[in-house]
Amino acid sequence: MTSTTERPAPRAAKPPSWWERQGDLLMRRPFSEFTFTHMNWLMPTERVHRGEVHRPLPADPHRLDLTYRFEGQDHTLAELHRHTNTTAFVVMHHGRIVHEYYPGMFAGPRVRMQLFSVSKSVTSLLIGIAMAEGVIDSLHDRVIDYRKDFLGSAYEEVTLAELLTMTSGVGDLEAWDVPDSDIKRFEQAAMGGGDLTEVVKSARRRVPAGVAFNYSTLDAQVLGWILEAATGTTLAAYAADRLWRHLGADRDAYYWLTRARPRTALGAGSFNATARDVARLGLLMTHDGVVAGRQVVPRDWVRRSRGSDVPHLAVGALGPSGYAHYGYANQWWTLGSSSFDAFTALGVHGQYLYVDPSADVVIVKCSAWPTQDDERRDRETIAALRRISDHFACTR
Structure with missing residues (x-):
């Protein structure tokens, strides 16, 4: 008789700890209503000082009783806010606040909002x-x-132009629900104390650079690191001195920082500011980069951000990592082909800085969606924002 030895049953995989899952927990409703307005309570931060000059935004309140059409039905703005979990909503026309609403439990005019990819x-x-x-x-x-330390990584020969258009060809499809995806590893390193630089360096090349759009938080993070290397200062300090202090902002903004040292801001997603101050950025974009007669951002750079003539960056041509109603240019989402068409900054969970230069309209919408991405909520939001912009374009 031949004896046999039974193999022990394989152990079940150890479930992730609270520490490893904190990103998921912080972004889950209803906790997100709090966390999206209190990131400075939860993470290390660096302040973006507003400077000495304060320019209050003039107000000309309007009742917005209009409706917008979505999926064959008319809806009110109250329905928009309910459907899309709005927390803050600011509408500006000709540089004046014409409508302002804060349905979020912890939101208000002086509350700084987590803006994610804005x-x-x-x-x-x-x-x-x-x-x-x-x-x-x-x-x-x-x-x-x-960044000489990126030698040997897939990013070493990528250009700034390719990073700005998210055509580096590096990294996988950004999938928040895939446990070992690049974006989940990035989030876990940023919030849990891992090595963020090593996560980015380890990303693999998928396609040649410059040939296809692939939405990439990693690309944007590398841009922020390049800026810090070139200027010899932190992202927050440079933003304060070259941008924020010129806006006449109500409050200091801030970046939250990685837990691991050396701590670093996420140029790809950790900026926090009040909705009104985000609207000031929109005014900057409608006025070709000028604030109070000062050219803060180069005019040509602002125009470059409003649209692109590159075919694979056109509206409807972005592929699986961009919704069909968007194009892309210079780290902004475009909605048309000309420099006078509307365009928007976007952040997960429903953050918008919508700019319509032709109508001279700026709309800020902060939200607490239950998931990072939601194509239907996004389409409904854009339908509503377009309707508001068209309304004011007709009343000039």
Whole structure:
């Protein structure tokens, strides 16, 4: 008789700890209503000082009784806010606040909101300023021209132009519900104390650079690191001195920082500011980068952010990582092909900075969606924002 030894049953995989899952917990409703307005209570931060000059925004309140059409039915703005979990809503026309509403449990005019990937559009503005100052030479500069430690990574030869248009070809499809995806590893490293730089360096090339759009938080994070390397200062300090202090903002903004040292801001997603101050950024974009007679962001850089003539960045051509009603340009989402069409900054969970230069309308919508992405909620939001913009365009 031959004896046999039974193999022990394989152990079940250890469930992730609270520490590893904190990103998921902080972004889950109803907790997110609190966390999206109190990130400075939860993470290390660096302040973006507003400076000495304060310019109050004039107000001309309007009742917005209009309806918008979505999926064959008419809806009110009250329904929009209910359907899309609005927390803050500011509408500006001709530089005046014409409508303001804060349905969020913890929101208000002085509350700083977690803006997620609206931060990417802020980083783009800072890159434009740095180029005008000459501390960044060219959009054709490579990542390793500023960050030698990226030598040997898939990012080493990627150019600033490719990062700005998210055509680096590096990284997988951004999927928040896939446990080991690049974006989940990025989130866990940022919030849980991991090495964020190593996460980005480990991303693999999927396609050649410059040929296809793939929405990438990693691309935007590399842009922020390039800016810090080029300027020799932190993202928050540069933003304060070159941008925020010129806006006449109500409050200091802030970036939350990674837990691990050396701590770093997420130029891709950790900027926090009041809804009114975000609206001031929109005014900057409608006025070709000028604030109170001062050219803060180069005019050509603002125009570059409003649209692109590159075919694979056109509206409807972005592929699986962009909704069909968007194009992309310079870390902004475009809604048309000309520099006078509406465009928007976007953040997960429903953050919007919507700018319509032709109508001279700026709309800020902060939200607490139950999931990071929601194509239907996004389509409904854009339908409503377009309707509001059209309303004011007709009343000029």
